[in-house]
Amino acid sequence: MLQCVADFSCDKGPEFRLSAMYCCGVRQGVGDVEHATQVRLTREVFAHLDANTTALAPDVMYHATSAYDSPERLAREKEILFRKYPLLMGLSGQLPNAGDFLTDDYSGVPIVVVRDRGGDVRAFLNVCRHRGARLVEGCGKTGRAFSCPYHGWSYSLQGALMGIPDKDSFAGVDKADRGLVELPAIERDGMIWVIPTPGAELDADAHLCGLAPELANYGFADYHLYETRVLRRNFNWKMVIDTFLEPYHFGVLHANTVGPLLFPNLCLFDGFGPHLRETLPRRSIETLRDLPEADWDLITHTAMVYVLFPNTVLVMQIDHVELWRVYPVADNVDECVMYLDFLIPEPVETESARQHWDRNMDLTIRTVDEEDFPVSAGIQSGLASKAQSELVFGRNEPALAHFQSSINEALAAVR
Ligand code: FES
Incomplete structure (x- = not known):
């Protein structure tokens, strides 16, 4: 639950x-x-x-x-301490199924952690790549994708930008460049770790x-x-x-x-x-x-x-x-x-x-x-x-x- x-x-x-x-x-x-x-x-x-x-x-x-x-x-x-070190986001039982997510803002970085459809845990900045709205709040379960509550851009659970409503108005915008910003995350022995800095190296052991x-x-x-x-x-x-x-x-x-x-x-x-x-x-x-x-x-x-x-x-x-x-x-x-x-x-x-x-x-x-x-x-x-x-x-x-x-x-x- x-x-x-x-x-x-x-x-x-x-x-x-x-x-x-x-x-x-x-x-x-x-x-x-x-x-x-x-x-x-x-x-x-x-x-x-x-x-x-x-x-x-x-x-x-x-x-x-x-x-x-x-x-x-x-x-x-x-x-x-809150940017360079791995922070424990919770135990695996907090995200038992694909689409389960939790958010955490208190490191100073808006984080969303989600279990993707392949069973892996991923972490992203909880920031839409259109105009920066928060994608989700609290914790819960999403479907196959995150849908931004502002204009409806959608992202896969792997962070890829999937859909742009009225895409003709965004001619030239490369969806491949507009995926969610990923954070280092790893699930190890039932524990979920994230470093709130993109590109940082995470070695839980x-x-x-x-x-x-x-x-x-x-x-x-x-x-x-x-x-x-x-x-x-x-x-x-x-x-x-x-x-x-x-x-x-x-x-x-x-x-x-x-x-x-x-x-x-x-x-x-x-x-x-x-x-x-x-x-x-x-x-x-x-x-x-x-x-x-x-x-x-x-x-x-x-x-x-x-x-x-x-x-x-x-x-x-x-x-x-x-x-x-x-x-x-x-x-x-x-x-x-x-x-x-x-x-x-x-x-x-x-x-x-x-x-x-x-x-x-x-x-x-x-x-x-x-x-x-x-x-x-x-x-x-x-x-x-x-x-x-x-x-x-x-x-x-x-x-x-x-x-x-x-x-x-x-x-x-x-x-
Ligand atoms: S800010 Fe997310 S769709 Fe516009």
């Missing part, structure tokens, strides 16, 4: 107790991290539990607040810096899009990602919600180039101690958080996938927009299943929107006060330090 919701805000309901983000569920035939890796990570979790430790960064990191409130810095981020085989094991191509929601909030785009990157706050900020289900201040961290994997064990992982290693299933007892640099957080939640894709809004250092794509292992066929996933999605959003995001908004307003020029990342926040350092390095690498 393809479904877009223009914007979302939730009212805290009396039933709000525990986040679906961390709830227990039953996995339904989804893929896994390679089992040897699961065993290694589980052993690391037990070692930390036994020693009352967590993964540590080499040093405390002092991070300039200008990373969050400098217009010049944001301009560099937009120019480099190289981009993922060794993480590709692990992601491939999840079998993302088999997931089904349940729903996409779009949220705009008033803080820097990177703060959305920051909030996923340490469990140090679980015992305090989430003391009455998800905190009791997870270990506060315990995570594993692994970097893959600028990307990262953060393993957040649930307390239920202790049950694995009674089982032979061959039976260890780490995924059931963790939230696996991946940052796919620069702007995506992929959370593997036992039986479903949350994809958070985050962008700055225009030139505003203190405004962001995020897509939450909620992908599930089986198509919804019953009303009870629909209610189950509705509850999961609502509670997922409530957890971040009612506890994490208000703190982020407060941080952003505090930055404006110029109370301090730098933030402090403890050694117990290695994923956070890695993400912010990776951005610093990416910006510094381009003159």
Whole structure:
């Protein structure tokens, strides 16, 4: 099912107790991290539990607040991170059939991604070659072609200009020169990547810096899009990602919600180039101690958080996938927009299943929107006060330090 919701805000309901983000569920035939890796990570979790430790960064990191409130810095981020890097547009299940399309404008480039009749995913500038009208809005399904809503020029799903109404008035216009402008796009292991710059080179495996085989094991191509929601909030785009990157706050900020289900201040961290994997064990992982290693299933007892640099957080939640894709809004250092794509292992066929996933999605959003995001908004307003020029990342926040350092390095690498 393809479904877009223009914007979302939730009212805290009396039933709000525990986040679906961390709830227990039953996995339904989804893929896994390679089992040897699961065993290694589980052993690391037990070692930390036994020693009352967590993964540590080499040093405390002092991070300039200008990373969050400098217009010049944001301009560099937009120019480099959102134009030169592959951006994850979604998982394959979001475009299951020929003619399915989605659009994305928040990189600063109007993008339309479509599955063509040969089954390939293609991306184009969402700009008609007549007088520049937008071809499509939102997401949905088109037929054999895109038809411009202004004067009716039509384009094949491969981007070729097919039809010009009253073509005699355009004598000499070569249709071969007026196809849609194509963007580099690739579908790999169930993930759809686009670089918003025509002619750029896209190598998904190289981009993922060794993480590709692990992601491939999840079998993302088999997931089904349940729903996409779009949220705009008033803080820097990177703060959305920051909030996923340490469990140090679980015992305090989430003391009455998800905190009791997870270990506060315990995570594993692994970097893959600028990307990262953060393993957040649930307390239920202790049950694995009674089982032979061959039976260890780490995924059931963790939230696996991946940052796919620069702007995506992929959370593997036992039986479903949350994809958070985050962008700055225009030139505003203190405004962001995020897509939450909620992908599930089986198509919804019953009303009870629909209610189950509705509850999961609502509670997922409530957890971040009612506890994490208000703190982020407060941080952003505090930055404006110029109370301090730098933030402090403890050694117990290695994923956070890695993400912010990776951005610093990416910006510094381009003159
Ligand atoms: S702008 Fe598209 S047909 Fe005229």
